[in-house]
Amino acid sequence: MKTNNISDPNLTNRITSWIDESVSSVSHTKNLINEITKTADLVVSCLKSGHKIITLGNGGSAADAQHLAAEFIGRYLKERISLPAISLTTDTSIITAIGNDYGFDYVFSRQCESIVNKDDVVIAFSTSGKSKNVINALLVSKNNGAHTICLTGELGTELRNIVDVVLIASSKSTPRIQEVHRILMHIICQLVEEQFEPNDKK
DSSP, X not given: OOOOOOOOTTHHHHHHHHHHHHHHHHHGGGGGHHHHHHHHHHHHHHHHTTOOEEEEESTHHHHHHHHHHHHHHSOSSSOOOOOOEEETTSOHHHXXXXXXXXXXXXXXXXXXXXXXXXXXXXXXEOSSSOOHHHHHHHHHHHHXXXXXXXXXXXXXXXXXXXOSEEEEOSOSOHHHHHHHHHHHHHHHHHHHHTTOOTTOXX
């Protein structure tokens, strides 16, 4: 079978540098233990008091938001009750209607107006921390009395003035930030899941 090789004498070095970059960003996640535990505590308190988790993000972050909601609704590693979570990125009719009628900056905040209740937890993913539709959603959610959390990158430090907890990946590179977000998400899932059993009452 003929194989098409990428013609680049520095290919090995480039790939190695990408891997090293990723490992370095992931390693810095150990500096976020306080933020991770605070996030898990907020999520557990929310769920045990009969409230829900709402997730959102754009592009690859939309996929992460959906991934997180799926882990809560289904399971992560163990059998336990289904945990209520909604991703605001999945309904194309709602997103396109709001985008068409109000503008893309409001595709999440308009949903938050009616879906987010007091003591819910809203978890947003934004690699830049500057997406207007994400910021608008967090502001509306906070106004509704929800707890707000955002996973972002090094450029998203201003979110500290908006949300209750911000988890900042140690990178400015979108791919590296997304890799860190998935690790954070899985750690949070495991911490939360350990607090629930199959026979817990909803």
